[in-house]
Amino acid sequence: MFEVRNPYATASAREVDDVRVDRTFVFGDSYSVPSHAGVPSWSTRLKGQGRTRAVDNFAVEGATAGDTTGRSFADQVNRFTGQGRRPDGDDLTVVYFGYNDVNLDLDRDAAFADYRAAADRLAARGATAGDQRMFVTTLTDWGRSPGAPASDRAAVLDWNRRVAAYANARRNVVAVDLFSVFERIFENPGTFGFDDVTTVDPANAASTSLFVDRFHFGRRGQDIIARVYDYYLTRGWDAANSLRAGQAAMAALGRALDQGRVLSLAATPDGDAALRLRTLGTQVAADEPVEGTPDTSMRAALAADERRPDGLALDLDLGPDWRLALSLAEHRGRAGFETERARGESTVDTRSLGLSLEKRAGDWRASTRMVVAADDLLLRRSDLDLHQESRARTGGEVVQLGQRLDRPIRAMETWWTPWLDLTFERRAIDAYTIDNPYFGPVHHDSLATTDVVAGLGLSAAVDPIVLGTLTIHPTGAVGYTRSLVRDDAKQGITESGSTLGRQMQVIERDSIEALDLMLGLRVVDGDALDLATSWVFRADRARGPAHDLHLVLRYRF
Numbered sequence: 266m267f268e269v270r271n272p273y274a275t276a277s278a279r280e281v282d283d284v285r286v287d288r289t290f291v292f293g294d295s296y297s298v299p300s301h302a303g304v305p306s307w308s309t310r311l312k313g314q315g316r317t318r319a320v321d322n323f324a325v326e327g328a329t330a331g332d333t334t335g336r337s338f339a340d341q342v343n344r345f346t347g348q349g350r351r352p353d354g355d356d357l358t359v360v361y362f363g364y365n366d367v368n369l370d371l372d373r374d375a376a377f378a379d380y381r382a383a384a385d386r387l388a389a390r391g392a393t394a395g396d397q398r399m400f401v402t403t404l405t406d407w408g409r410s411p412g413a414p415a416s417d418r419a420a421v422l423d424w425n426r427r428v429a430a431y432a433n434a435r436r437n438v439v440a441v442d443l444f445s446v447f448e449r450i451f452e453n454p455g456t457f458g459f460d461d462v463t464t465v466d467p468a469n470a471a472s473t474s475l476f477v478d479r480f481h482f483g484r485r486g487q488d489i490i491a492r493v494y495d496y497y498l499t500r501g502w503d504a505a506n507s508l509r510a511g512q513a514a515m516a517a518l519g520r521a522l523d524q525g526r527v528l529s530l531a532a533t534p535d536g537d538a539a540l541r542l543r544t545l546g547t548q549v550a551a552d553e554p555v556e557g558t559p560d561t562s563m564r565a566a567l568a569a570d571e572r573r574p575d576g577l578a579l580d581l582d583l584g585p586d587w588r589l590a591l592s593l594a595e596h597r598g599r600a601g602f603e604t605e606r607a608r609g610e611s612t613v614d615t616r617s618l619g620l621s622l623e624k625r626a627g628d629w630r631a632s633t634r635m636v637v638a639a640d641d642l643l644l645r646r647s648d649l650d651l652h653q654e655s656r657a658r659t660g661g662e663v664v665q666l667g668q669r670l671d672r673p674i675r676a677m678e679t680w681w682t683p684w685l686d687l688t689f690e691r692r693a694i695d696a697y698t699i700d701n702p703y704f705g706p707v708h709h710d711s712l713a714t715t716d717v718v719a720g721l722g723l724s725a726a727v728d729p730i731v732l733g734t735l736t737i738h739p740t741g742a743v744g745y746t747r748s749l750v751r752d753d754a755k756q757g758i759t760e761s762g763s764t765l766g767r768q769m770q771v772i773e774r775d776s777i778e779a780l781d782l783m784l785g786l787r788v789v790d791g792d793a794l795d796l797a798t799s800w801v802f803r804a805d806r807a808r809g810p811a812h813d814l815h816l817v818l819r820y821r822f
Contacts (some may be wrong), residue, residue, distance in 0.1 A: 286317040286357045287313045290350070290392070292383075293361035293402075294340045295481065296490075297324035307490040308359070314605070316495060317355050317357065321350065325342065329369065330362040330383075331376030338362055338383040343495035350567070351391050358392040359494070360384055361402040363428075364480070368413065377427045384431065384438075393437035396773050400439050400497065403765070405447040412479025420767040422764075429765045439495050443490060445763040446703045450475070450489070457702075459485070475753050492606070493703065499602075500707075500758060500770060509728065514516050576617075586626070592636075606649050614641040615663070627678070629672045638663040648702050659697035665690045678728045686720040705762035717750035718777055740785040740799075748777035775807040795819040 295301045299309050299322055312320045324342040332337045338360075353356055366376045384401065392399040403425040410420035425444050432440035454462045459473055466474035470483020477483035482490070576594025583589055594617050601610035617638035624631045640661035647654045671684035693713040701707045703713045722744030730737040754772040785799040801813040 273298055287355040288319045288321055288352075288357075288385075289317040290345065290352060290358045291320060291322045291324050291357070291361075292345075292387075294325040294328040294365055295324075295326045296364065297359070297361045298322065299455075300325055301326070301481055304477055304481070304484050304487055307487050307494060310488060310491040311494060314491070316498065324361075327364045327365055328362065329371065329372045329376065330380035331366055332379045333371065333375070334365075334369070335595050338380055342383045342386050346386070346390065352387075352394070352397050353391065354395065354397070356392075356397055357498075358387055358397070358399040360387070361401065363404045363424045364407055367404070367417055367424065368405050368480075370420075373420065373423060373427075377424070380427075381431060388435065388438070393435065396437075398437050398439055400441045400494065401432050402441045403428050403444045405443050406451070406583070407480075409451055409463070410480050411463065413478055425764065433439060433768075439497055440703075440765050440768065442496060442760065442765045443493055445760065445765075446489065446493050449703065449705070453630075457489075467767075489703070496701070496703070498803045515600065540582070542577060578619075586624060588623040588625075590619075590621040590623070592617070592621070594619070602621065607647065608647045610645050612643045612645075613661075615639070616641075617663070628674075629670065632669045634665075634667045634669070636663070636665040636667075640694070642697075644697070644699060646699060646701075652700050653700075655700040657697045657699035657810055659695045661692065661694040663690065663692050680726045682724045682726075684720075684724070688716075688718045688720075690716045690718075692716075701760070703762075704760035708759045708761065710757035710759075710767075712754045712756040712772075714754050714774065715750060715752050716748060716777075718746055718748050720744055720746040722781075734790050736789045738787040738789070740783075741786075742781070742783040744781045746777060746779050746781070751776050778806040780804045793821050 289308065289311065291297050297306055297308060299306055307312075308320050308322055310326075311317055323345055325336045325341065327334075327335040328338065328341065332339050350667055359381075362380060365486070366373065372567075384399070387399060391397070404421045406418050407413050407421050408415040421444070429440045432438045450457050450459065453460055454460070454475075459475055461469070461473065462475040464474075465476050465478055467477045467483065468474075472487060473485075475482055475486050477486075498602040576592055578590055578592040581591075596615045596617070598613045598615065599610065602608070615638050617636050619634060619636040621634040622630055640663065642661060643660050644657045644659075645654065646656075646814045665688060667683060667686060667688040669686045671682050673679045691713065692715075694711060696709060696711045698706050698708045722742060724742040725740065727739040731737070751774055756770045756772065757767045758770050759767045780803070782802045783799060785797070787795070787797045789795050795818075797815075797817045799815045801815070803811045803813075805811065
């Protein structure tokens with residue numbers, strides 16, 4: 266289950282096929298053609314794994330970055346533009362050149378000037394427009410190939426330095442570091458399941474040997490290249506999942522505080538009490554709303570599964586028109602992803618302190634709230650091929666300010682309460698480091714996000730209906746929420762095993778626009794039976810529709 270949309274780390278994808286890469290445009294040489302020596306390339310494998318809907322492959326065997334040969338990067342771009350192609354919206358462009366320039370010992374200054382000019386033409390054509398990315402790829406050590414001299418390593422390092430500099434100077438251009446990944450494999454082949462990384466062994470190049478011929482990787486090597494590209498497409502998941510898990514925890518608290526889902530310690534209405542102590546919901550999974558009414562007993566609330574309260578709220582009347590509430594709460598949020606070869610989960614435990622001040626002015630009620638919270642984040646990542654698991658723990662902080670206005674209206678034996686709400690939230694995640702089997706320790710810088718969300722809605726509480734010994738309490742609510750401000754998150758990422766240094770990752774976050782509908786029914790039969798059920802429907806612009814049905818039953822024998 267993908268909790269965060271691939272590849273640009275926004276929060277809407279739910280399945281492997283829900284990736285945002287529409288078309289992948291590939292420019293390169295024999296390492297990037299659809300198949301070489303009977304071995305499907307990385308681009309073919311990415312399509313097969315569902316990372317992209319389609320691949321438009323312009324790569325040509327023997328192609329160079331420099332224009333002095335008959336098969337150049339510029340020729341491929343000419344063919345691309347001549348067909349009227351243009352990256353449009355959700356497309357990815359991948360550039361992977363340089364092996365033949367090194368092998369032919371071409372003038373690197375001239376060759377890279379041609380590379381730069383051709384890549385700039387792709388950018389001008391839309392490859393880096395909007396949220397689209399252009400990946401420029403570093404070379405593996407050509408000097409380690411069975412058919413190349415070891416002295417080619419110096420030329421490869423010089424070429425890769427130029428590729429990294431090109432990416433660092435341009436927006437939405439990402440340098441993909443294949444060099445460092447394969448250096449780890451060359452130095453420790455057994456760790457990655459290889460027996461031979463130095464000789465040509467086509468018979469085993471799909472399993473334990475790296476080279477299928479004198480210059481090219483076999484199936485295993487191409488598979489690793491595909492995994493590295495996949496890593497760069499998805500490395501924002503750690504931060505994005507942590508953001509989403511933390512938001513789920515705060516949303517649970519918001520439901521309890523703002524939508525009346527608080528549970529009284531007494532089984533009878535306590536409207537005349539100057540001081541009230543309430544429990545806030547029960548411990549449930551993230552995004553599951555907890556239903557209740559102000560006169561729900563604590564025994565009824567805690568009967569199901571012996572679940573403990575999420576927190577406590579203390580209400581204090583300061584006069585006929587003022588009320589103060591103090592809350593202490595703890596919530597847990599989870600988000601994760603799973604593919605055929607990797608699995609990850611982010612768990613956020615949020616401990617919060619909230620203060621709410623309510624003012625009555627005639628029939629209107631205005632409440633101002635402030636919530637401060639500390640997050641404890643645990644991130645787990647598993648490589649299912651290498652059977653390696655990594656963990657990291659870090660912290661975070663949340664500050665939330667909100668203003669709510671509502672007015673209860675009595676009509677048709679029902680209390681109708683229209684409401685308006687405006688909420689500001691600032692969330693920060695501290696820096697952390699987590700191991701990656703291909704890059705070693707990966708350091709993620711701290712990041713912060715800001716949200717301003719507006720909402721309006723209507724809640725309804727029908728007068729209790731008495732049928733013999735049964736008392737029935739129908740409730741309902743409808744609400745519309747929309748983000749007014751929702752900035753993208755920017756985070757520096759440093760792979761310690763990479764030669765490219767620190768790179769910036771932009772995590773795009775979808776705007777919020779959702780419609781919620783809740784219908785609830787509580788049936789009470791004295792002290793013998795207490796049944797509470799609710800149905801919640803959410804139509805979310807980014808994530809689609811979702812339904813939840815909740816049932817809590819207490820029966821005394």
